[in-house]
Amino acid sequence: MDEALRRVARAIEQAERILVITGAGLSADSGLPTYRGLGGLYNGHTAEGLPIEAALSGPMLRRDPALCWKYLAELGKACLGAAPNAGHLAIAELQRRKPGCWVLTQNIDGYHRAAGSPGERLIEIHGELAPLYCQSCGAEDSELAEHLQRPLPPRCRQCGGVLRPPVVLFEEMLPEAAVDSLYGELRKGFAVVLSVGTSASFPYIVEPVLRTRQAGGLSVEINPTLTDLSDVVDVRLAGRALDVLPELLGHISSDRICK
Structure with a gap:
């Protein structure tokens, strides 16, 4: 996996715009149930x-x-x-290093905010519990x-x-502001998209991955198990997010990051 990690790290170093998509698998590593x-x-x-x-x-x-x-x-x-884990903290650190890095999350636990992800670059597509x-x-x-x-x-x-709670329950519509924010950023394009801990069962989760790949960007999946995206992405990093993301961050050289 080292060569794959280095490939993703190089792409992130060179990218101005990055999207990290997170799902239940990321928070499951904190002990939360799906x-x-x-x-x-x-x-x-x-x-x-x-x-x-x-x-x-x-x-x-x-x-x-x-x-x-x-x-x-x-x-x-x-x-x-529970609390944010090393995966959430690594994503927040990536956002600190890369001002063009956005997070799209299906999770409602608020752990991205707690880990330090800036609210103005966080799209909570399913809302939150409080x-x-x-x-x-x-x-x-x-x-x-x-x-x-x-x-x-x-x-x-x-x-x-x-x-x-301001959370999207089953059979409810997605929050309009979050949808508008997502598609507004998608129109600008992303050079790298990371799908982290999600089975990608919703069109608005799959679409950013497909759009980025079709536009020539790098699509990456981080997940211990195979998903519907596994055969679609350019790079698959098999493992838990709290293990893979800090290791990936360690391969990204701060002095070569393009801001």
Whole structure:
């Protein structure tokens, strides 16, 4: 893998614009469950016999907020109980070195921000878990941890309405601002795109990889397992992000970086 690492490092050194796409695999290295691992849901169904996609959906939040929040709370507790790992920190350091480096993440845990990734170059396409806001009056509530210790669903202190996180649940639309930001940057093009810890099951995750490769840029996958992108990318670095990314960063010479 050393030669492949060096190839990617050289491309990053020379690139002005880089996109890092991150998925659940990156945060799994921090101990977070994926949706299908939530609360031991290894068969993809809840204790109520529902697909996890149905339990964590916008319609379920409206119809049975306590049930939806049962699994939102599992996610919230997991996120609050873990922290960014070496992969998140390496990405933040890459962004520090390369002002044209953007992050597109499917993750909702906020670990990129916690690791130091600048908010103005971070696209959280599925939103984030905090702060909560009231679906009735719109009031904001930053006390996620406190609410998770109380009966669910959490209620607004001002009007008693059900609170929710600014996260994209199943069957909900992506946030317009995030989509606009993504496609605005895609129109400018990227010289290197890194797909990190994602199975690439969404078109808006696959498209940046395909666009970059078609335009002559370098497409890279970092993942311990094969995905739908594995046969499409120029370089595949097999391994966990928290191992591969710091090693990759070590191959990038600061004094040769093109800013």
